[in-house]
Amino acid sequence: MQILAQLIASGIAVGMIYGVIAFGYQLTFATSKTLNFGQGEALMLGSLVGWTVVAVTGYLIMLPIVLAFGLLQGAVVERLGVRQAIKTKSEAGWIMATIALGIIFKNLAENIWGRDALKFPSPLPEAPLSFMGVNVLPMEVAIVVGALAMMLAVEVFNRRSIYGKAVVATAVDRDAAGLMGINTSLVITFSYALSSMTAAFAGVLVAPVTLTGASMGGVLGLKAFSVAIIGGLSSGMGVVVGGLILGITETLTGYYISTGYKDVPGLVLLLLVLTLKPAGLFGRATIKKV
Amino acid sequence: MLKIENLSAGYGKVQVLHGISLDVAKGSLVTLIGSNGAGKTTTLRALSGMIAPTGGRIMLAGTDIAGMASHDIARLGLAHSPEGRRVFGTLSVADNLLLGSFTRLTGARPRGDVGRDLDRMYALFPRLSERRAQFAGTLSGGEQQMLAMARALMLGPEVLLLDEPSMGLAPKLVEDVFATIALLRQNQVTMLLVEQFAAAALEVADIGYVLENGRITAHGPAAALKTDPAVRAAYLGAAH
Ligand SMILES: Nc1ncnc2c1ncn2[C@@H]1O[C@H](COP(=O)(O)OP(=O)(O)OP(=O)(O)O)[C@@H](O)[C@H]1O
Numbered sequence: 146m147q148i149l150a151q152l153i154a155s156g157i158a159v160g161m162i163y164g165v166i167a168f169g170y171q172l173t174f175a176t177s178k179t180l181n182f183g184q185g186e187a188l189m190l191g192s193l194v195g196w197t198v199v200a201v202t203g204y205l206i207m208l209p210i211v212l213a214f215g216l217l218q219g220a221v222v223e224r225l226g227v228r229q230a231i232k233t234k235s236e237a238g239w240i241m242a243t244i245a246l247g248i249i250f251k252n253l254a255e256n257i258w259g260r261d262a263l264k265f266p267s268p269l270p271e272a273p274l275s276f277m278g279v280n281v282l283p284m285e286v287a288i289v290v291g292a293l294a295m296m297l298a299v300e301v302f303n304r305r306s307i308y309g310k311a312v313v314a315t316a317v318d319r320d321a322a323g324l325m326g327i328n329t330s331l332v333i334t335f336s337y338a339l340s341s342m343t344a345a346f347a348g349v350l351v352a353p354v355t356l357t358g359a360s361m362g363g364v365l366g367l368k369a370f371s372v373a374i375i376g377g378l379s380s381g382m383g384v385v386v387g388g389l390i391l392g393i394t395e396t397l398t399g400y401y402i403s404t405g406y407k408d409v410p411g412l413v414l415l416l417l418v419l420t421l422k423p424a425g426l427f428g429r430a431t432i433k434k435v
Numbered sequence: 436m437l438k439i440e441n442l443s444a445g446y447g448k449v450q451v452l453h454g455i456s457l458d459v460a461k462g463s464l465v466t467l468i469g470s471n472g473a474g475k476t477t478t479l480r481a482l483s484g485m486i487a488p489t490g491g492r493i494m495l496a497g498t499d500i501a502g503m504a505s506h507d508i509a510r511l512g513l514a515h516s517p518e519g520r521r522v523f524g525t526l527s528v529a530d531n532l533l534l535g536s537f538t539r540l541t542g543a544r545p546r547g548d549v550g551r552d553l554d555r556m557y558a559l560f561p562r563l564s565e566r567r568a569q570f571a572g573t574l575s576g577g578e579q580q581m582l583a584m585a586r587a588l589m590l591g592p593e594v595l596l597l598d599e600p601s602m603g604l605a606p607k608l609v610e611d612v613f614a615t616i617a618l619l620r621q622n623q624v625t626m627l628l629v630e631q632f633a634a635a636a637l638e639v640a641d642i643g644y645v646l647e648n649g650r651i652t653a654h655g656p657a658a659a660l661k662t663d664p665a666v667r668a669a670y671l672g673a674a675h
């Protein structure tokens with residue numbers, strides 16, 4: 146029982162990271178029906194930039210710098226890889242372009258930071274806290290709180306501010322949004338910026354627990370992608386639950402079966418969802434009256 | 436206010452408009468009538484930048500807006516209530532109206548008093564007032580039509596384009612829509628109205644244009660068009 150609770154607790158932290166990256170996939174999908182397949186690399190770059198900056202400024206001042214870097218990096222991806230494909234209505238253009246940019250970012254990172262994993266200093270004590278016999282790292286708590294806060298902040302922005310409403314309007318009907326005077330190309334660039342920003346933030350949240358390095362992005366990006374499929378590309382709630390399901394099944398499989406099979410249940414779940422409920426567990430048809 | 440010269444437009448290789456010219460004077464209500472597929476909606480789309488014209492000029496208060504992006508055209512004061520209403524279904528009625536005033540709230544157009552204009556819209560369309568917190572997608576067709584018109588008015592437009600505001604409405608509601616248009620006309624809102632109910636449109640309009648296969652075939656004072664034998668035969672039915 147103790148062990149099970151322990152495994153679930155670590156699964157939750159991992160799952161929240163998957164969830165927040167998957168949330169980033171949703172952001173660009175909503176406005177443009179495209180995805181940044183270099184999302185994992187956005188996380189990796191954010192984390193490595195953070196690693197460099199944190200040595201100079203400390204963790205708290207590093208955060209806004211990394212967030213700003215993420216915004217910029219996402220905007221660059223959209224301008225270079227996605228905009229032209231959307232304009233020409235190319236179905237495959239953005240897929241290839243965002244994958245290619247991801248590979249370029251990875252190579253760039255290998256040349257700047259090397260290929261080895263780097264230790265990211267933890268801003269919080271590294272001694273575990275004990276809740277009724279379950280050990281939790283303070284940084285794991287920070288991951289859960291930070292990830293939820295980030296998603297909540299974006300939701301509040303979308304619901305409350307006129308610019309957020311413009312983002313939602315663009316997602317619902319791009320042409321009609323244009324008639325309102327909304328620059329919808331800029332909204333799409335912004336959604337890419339925001340999406341990379343959440344990934345970069347996830348990068349500096351997870352790095353103190355794992356390690357950081359040029360190769361950290363690929364697997365995380367892929368797993369978050371299956372979380373986005375499991376949870377549904379349109380449901381904010383879905384990625385949290387999807388992330389938790391995946392994170393927890395992974396740690397459970399890793400312990401009770403074998404770490405070698407740790408990735409299997411998630412993929413099986415992905416295949417099941419794709420077969421039985423392609424819109425995702427929480428996906429819903431949008432309300433649209435004709 | 437709005438002066439269209441020799442406008443042509445289409446979809447891909449299919450040309451729909453073959454050089455049409457049309458004038459909307461400040462404060463006037465102009466109606467564009469024509470049968471299904473004549474190119475009425477295409478005309479409005481070209482005006483508001485939803486499609487790029489292939490030729491001609493569109494002068495809005497002295498600026499050529501032909502080929503500009505739709506958000507830039509909206510910022511110059513052209514509002515378009517499009518065919519099919521196109522309200523933002525997953526946003527509330529109130530949010531739809533706020534988005535109508537996006538250019539004003541973000542400094543692209545003079546702000547004026549957005550709150551007072553919202554109140555005016557709710558006074559003009561009391562049904563929207565009762566449903567302001569409801570998702571626009573859950574409104575009835577008629578209510579969505581009111582919302583689309585009100586949303587366009589929230590821009591504080593120099594010119595308002597209305598594409599078949601009576602489409603799909605019960606006769607009583609059609610009357611209401613035309614009454615609202617007449618009221619806007621009294622308030623000096625410059626409008627270009629596309630309508631299937633030609634008789635009713637010519638009743639409220641100052642000037643009428645007849646569009647056939649992408650060409651203007653007749654135009655003049657609405658009262659004169661109404662009695663024109665050719666127009667009567669084609670669009671008004673013998674009974675009128
Ligand atoms: N998105 C489109 N792609 C291709 N062709 C189109 C498109 N929209 C309209 N057309 C064509 O352009 C022509 C004019 O259509 P338009 O919608 O402007 O007609 P309309 O006068 O508004 O008709 P209605 O009274 O039925 O609304 C039609 O032949 C139509 O088939």
Ligand SMILES: [Mg+2]
Nearest residue numbers: 475476477518
């Ligand atoms: Mg039409």
